[in-house]
Amino acid sequence: MSKDVNIDWSKLTFDYIKTDYRYLSIWKDGQWDDGKLAEDNMLTISEASTALHYGQQCFEGLKAYRTKDGKIQLFRPNRNAARMNDSNAKLLMPEIPEEKFIDACMQVVRANEHFVPPYGTGATLYLRPFMIGVGNNIGVKPASEYIFSVFCMPVGPYFKGGLAPCNFIISDYDRAAPQGTGGQKVGGNYAASMQPHKIAAEKGFTDCIYLDPATHTKIEEVGAANFFGITKDNKFITPISPSILPSITKYSLIDIAKDYLNLEVLERDVLADNLSEFKEAGACGTAAVITPIGGISYKDELHVFHSETEVGPIVKELYRILCGIQFGDVEAPEGWIYKV
Structure with a gap:
């Protein structure tokens, strides 16, 4: 070796x-x-x-x-x-x-x-x-x-210049069928996402956001990541749907929001027409941990959350705690860490 x-x-x-x-x-x-x-x-x-x-x-x-x-x-x-x-x-x-x-x-x-x-x-x-x-x-x-x-x-770390907000656009395309394989980590889901991602990138966005395939009214995934938002009354909200891949990062953030930050957590529908309920938002997954969402373009309007340039305080704290657990600097919940 x-x-x-x-x-x-x-x-x-x-x-x-x-x-x-x-x-x-x-x-x-x-x-x-x-x-x-x-x-x-x-x-x-x-x-x-x-x-x-x-x-x-x-x-x-x-x-x-x-x-x-x-x-x-x-x-x-x-x-x-x-x-x-x-x-x-x-x-x-x-x-x-x-x-x-x-x-x-x-x-x-x-x-x-x-x-x-x-x-x-x-x-x-x-x-x-x-x-x-x-x-x-x-x-x-x-x-x-x-x-x-x-x-x-x-x-390397996903954010070379440090944690920074990104803008996304809601797509007309579907990444998965209502009773299909959206909740599983299979290659076909990612093949279906390449064209919508290219279109979003050409328009100057980091990636696209997919709505539910049945009604096109509810946020499901952000590119290949899960969505979460912090409401104005400090609730941690994340969408629920059988066609969302269950992110291990997201479910870890749910526990951190509850047990470390004492936030109320709800898994429920997130309506694209009701983005104004959130003061902060993010996408989460293994690669980036958290991608802070600066704004979402929907129906030709950009809805900005906390800021397009600054990361919101709750998203920043969620990121700090989760990375701290992963790198051994913050005490982890029982059973989360496996020593090699």
Whole structure:
């Protein structure tokens, strides 16, 4: 294993970097093999794999964090395991035992420990578990074999210039169907989002916001992230819908809002016509943790929340506490942190 990693941690972005080892396990004849670490980052699969033709695949994203004392920890990987198994069930793929999922992540972090960025850089080691249907299949039916893999790469902090508000535009496009796969982390959802994102970016926005596909009146997701807002009477509000991906970051923020900031929390409909109820807003997910929302363009008007240039005090505090927990500077709720 090479220990010489010539990386300028301050210049890392969210881009692929080949690290030394990844984990691979094969499901065949009704069971998983023991799994192993591999150096080769290329997969060889059948041209008839269901992942290529019928979208039978899913993935996850989580991070390993270096703490002030040099130790490494994972943040709630059990929740990623549960969410991946929800995706697997939806697409008729085999379940991955929670302990196998977490062990795979641990093995990959340990084998690539020298790629975990130092504490204080804001950078982390991003892990990408995924499962694909493989084997020789041509009919529309579940695959006969599956590959479960976890690879990793160091990534920089999402906000190079510090936490800063971004503007978004409400899209006419749908990212998921009402009874479809919106609540699962499957590739088709992201393929459907590429064109609307391009249109939003061309108009000068960070990304687009999707409304509910049935009525086009309620906010669902912000790009590939979950939405939350802080009302003028200090309630933490986040949308609820079966076609929203259940963000582990969002549910962590819900607990932080309740238990650390003593805010009332409600999961309920968020009407696009009622943006004025919020004094602050944000999008949340693994990559950025929180993206503060400066304004939302809807019906040719830009609704500004706290400010287009300054982050609101509650969003700033939510970000500080969550990052503090992830990097080991703030005491975590029981069961959130897994020491590598």
